[in-house]
Amino acid sequence: MIIPEYGRTLTSNEWQPVIDELLDGRHIILSTHENSDGDGLGSEVALAVALKALGKEVSIFNPTEVPPNYQFLRETFDIKVFRDRDEESMQEIYLADLLVVLDANLHDRIGKIWPHVEFAREMSKLRIVCVDHHLEPEDFTDLTICETYASSTGELVCDLITAMEAHTGKVLFTADSASALYAAIMTDTGSFRFPKSTPYVYRVAGLLVEKGANPELVYDRIYNSLTPQGLKLLGLSLSSIRIIEEGLVSWLFISQEMLVQTESKLFDTDLIIRYLLSVPTVKVAVLIVEMQDGRTKVSFRSRGRIFVNRLAGLYGGGGHMNAAGALLKMSADKAQMVILEDLRKFVHEEVKE
Secondary structure, eight states: OBOOOTTOOOOHHHHHHHHHHHHHOSEEEEEOOSSOOHHHHHHHHHHHHHHHHTTOEEEEEESSOOOGGGGGGGGTSOEEEOOTTOHHHHHHHHHOSEEEEESOOSGGGGGGGHHHHHHHHHHSOOEEEEEEOOSSOOSOSSEEEEOTTSSOHHHHHHHHHHHHHHHHOSOOOOHHHHHHHHHHHHHHTTTTTSTTOOHHHHHHHHHHHHTTOOHHHHHHHHHSOOOHHHHHHHHHHHTTOEEETTTTEEEEEEOHHHHHHHTOOGGGGTTTGGGGGOSTTOOEEEEEEEOTTSOEEEEEEESSSOOHHHHHHTTTOEEOSSEEEEEESSOHHHHHHHHHHHHHHHIIIIIOO
16 A cells, blocks of 8 residues: 655556556446545546556446536546446446546445445455545555545546556547546645645646646536526525534534425535635534435535544544545434534634634
8 A cells, every 4th residue: 555745746666556457457447435526536537538548448337326517527438327236237347357446445435336346356356446545545455546645536547647658658648538637636626725736736737738628617517507406405505504613613404304395406415515614714614414315414624724534534434634524324413413512522622722
């Protein structure tokens, strides 16, 4: 497992074990975490395009649907949703000889796909590679590259494809795959405003633009994409925001009743959390969503060097210093009580000091 220090990138030699796995693979499956985001999706699409150019049989299978604001990525490469008990979905996994997990370093992050991966691993020679940048990677793969100080998995995949080009002597970037990686890096850096937006990240973004990425189009597709239902949910939600802990925390709970009333979906909540940090005094934003299956989804955002991934880690989740989340296997009422208690301790220790 390679976890390099901040302020550097992986060398071609350090990427070589991954390149060897990719070149040895014939039928390769790419996947990312549940409730996929721009980083996971953009990284998958760009790597799939590169592998296809190398003559590989490549499929993308994810555990959950692609959110509406990322549907444009499917125009570059087909992104399939894994269906339990669907013969075609299962056969894809069982026939593959390599699974590449992107932007997820815990096995349960790929949800309902994992039991089939375990079975395929036992029955065949399926190998697993993980490329990620989150903290505390789990040992569930044959090879893991986890550069925890990278801005995004997209940044790493850009470096990987560049190393693959040098190794194979083939052009593996296209304008569309460059746009996919630009989407990955842009979203995971909060449009280049989070602390990990280093000079190197800007150079990578510039390189992708040189290769044909369209920043204006990517931004417009992702952030100007509220559905009519999502707009109704936003209007209803804004009146429910609470500012607590002496103005340091904004808190919003979205119930199933609110989702039903506005005919909105879970993915419509993803663009709402950015409004919770719009008050200058707020250092931590909390969005809690009651899910249809009885679980509770919580998302955290923060300003400055406030590690909300530590909060998410209390509930088996994770993420970045300024953006993290978790799924709690408890009712929304109980989850709110638990989170509020932990949040008050966190604010006292991490924010008020």
